Amino acid sequence: MTAWGALLGALAGAGLVLVGVRVRAIVRPPLSDRVLPWLRDLPALSSTSSPEPVSAAAGVFGPVLRSAAEMVERTLGGAASVRRRLERAGIDRTVHEFRIEQVVWGLGAFAVAAVWALLRAFADPSSIVASVVLCVTALVVGVLARDNRLSSQVKARERRMLEEFPTLAELLALAVSAGESPVVALERVVRRSGGEFSRELARVLADIRTGTPIGTAFDALASRTGLPMVARFAAGLAVAIERGTPLADVLHAQAADVREAGRRELIEVAARKEILMMVPVVFLVLPTTVLFAFYPGLLGLHLVTS
Structure with missing residues (x-):
C-alpha cells in the first residue's frame, strides 16, 4: 500500500512539474517580441507569424479551397499580373492566397444565388435549369469580382x-x-x-x-x-x-x-464630364428659373380673364 502511494505521489509530482514548465514557456514572451522593439527600422512581426492551432474548419475545407485555387490559377492565369497588382496595392499576400480569396468570393456569390434559386424552386419547380445556370454564373462573377476589387484597391492606393x-x-x-x-x-x-x-x-x-x-x-x-x-x-x-x-x-x-x-x-x-455637369443646370436650374419668370404672368392673365 505504501508503494502504491509513493508511485501515485511521484506521478502527481511529475505532472505538476510538467504543467509548471509548460506554463512558464507559454507566459514567457518569445525571442522575436523581445528583440524586434530594439530594431527600429524593421517591421514588427504580426501575430500571424507565429504558428497557431489550425481550426477544424480550416483543416476540413483548407485542402478543398487550395485545390479550387489551383484550378482558378490554371484557368485564369496571369500570376505575374496578380503579383504585381498585389505589390502595388500594398497587400501582403501571395498569389495563391489571393486565389483562395477569389474562390471564397465565388462560393459566397454561389451560396446567395443558391438560396434564391431554392426559394424560387418552391414556387416554380420547372425552373431548375435556369437556377443552375444562375448559380454557375454567380460563381464566375464572384471570382472575377475579387479580381476587379484588387484593381480598384490599386487605383485607390x-x-x-x-x-x-x-x-x-x-x-x-x-x-x-x-x-x-x-x-x-x-x-x-x-x-x-x-x-x-x-x-x-x-x-x-x-x-x-x-x-x-x-x-x-x-x-x-x-x-x-x-x-x-x-x-x-x-x-x-x-x-x-x-x-x-x-x-x-x-x-x-x-x-x-x-x-x-x-x-x-x-x-x-x-x-x-462637361455634359454631366450640364444635367442639373438643364433639368433643375433652368426649369425653376422659367417657372419663377412666367408664373406671375400666367397668374395675372388668369385673374384678368376671370
Missing part, C-alpha cells in the same frame, strides 16, 4: 499616394535644405508623416538601414510603383544622390510637376 506626394517631397526638400543628409531627412519625414507614400518611403529607409545603397533602394521604389510621377521621383532622387546634384532643387521641381499634373488631370476630368 495610387490616388492617395499622388495626393500625399507633393507634401512629402516639399518636406524632404525642406529637411535637405536645412543641411540634413538624405537618409536623415528621409527618416525625419517618415517619422513625422503617415499614409501610403510614407509607408513606401519607410520601406526604402528600411532597405537603406539594412545595407542597401541609397540609389538601389530608390531604384527598387521606382520599379515597384505603378505611378510614373513616383517612378520619376525615385529615379531622379537616385541619380541626384549618385552624381551630387542639389537635392532640394530636384525635390522642389518634382513637387511642382506633380501639382501641375494634378491640375491638368482635374481640368481633363472636368472637360470629360
Whole structure:
C-alpha cells in the first residue's frame, strides 16, 4: 500500500512539474517580441507569424479551397499580373492566397444565388435549369469580382499616394535644405508623416538601414510603383544622390510637376464630364428659373380673364 502511494505521489509530482514548465514557456514572451522593439527600422512581426492551432474548419475545407485555387490559377492565369497588382496595392499576400480569396468570393456569390434559386424552386419547380445556370454564373462573377476589387484597391492606393506626394517631397526638400543628409531627412519625414507614400518611403529607409545603397533602394521604389510621377521621383532622387546634384532643387521641381499634373488631370476630368455637369443646370436650374419668370404672368392673365 505504501508503494502504491509513493508511485501515485511521484506521478502527481511529475505532472505538476510538467504543467509548471509548460506554463512558464507559454507566459514567457518569445525571442522575436523581445528583440524586434530594439530594431527600429524593421517591421514588427504580426501575430500571424507565429504558428497557431489550425481550426477544424480550416483543416476540413483548407485542402478543398487550395485545390479550387489551383484550378482558378490554371484557368485564369496571369500570376505575374496578380503579383504585381498585389505589390502595388500594398497587400501582403501571395498569389495563391489571393486565389483562395477569389474562390471564397465565388462560393459566397454561389451560396446567395443558391438560396434564391431554392426559394424560387418552391414556387416554380420547372425552373431548375435556369437556377443552375444562375448559380454557375454567380460563381464566375464572384471570382472575377475579387479580381476587379484588387484593381480598384490599386487605383485607390495610387490616388492617395499622388495626393500625399507633393507634401512629402516639399518636406524632404525642406529637411535637405536645412543641411540634413538624405537618409536623415528621409527618416525625419517618415517619422513625422503617415499614409501610403510614407509607408513606401519607410520601406526604402528600411532597405537603406539594412545595407542597401541609397540609389538601389530608390531604384527598387521606382520599379515597384505603378505611378510614373513616383517612378520619376525615385529615379531622379537616385541619380541626384549618385552624381551630387542639389537635392532640394530636384525635390522642389518634382513637387511642382506633380501639382501641375494634378491640375491638368482635374481640368481633363472636368472637360470629360462637361455634359454631366450640364444635367442639373438643364433639368433643375433652368426649369425653376422659367417657372419663377412666367408664373406671375400666367397668374395675372388668369385673374384678368376671370
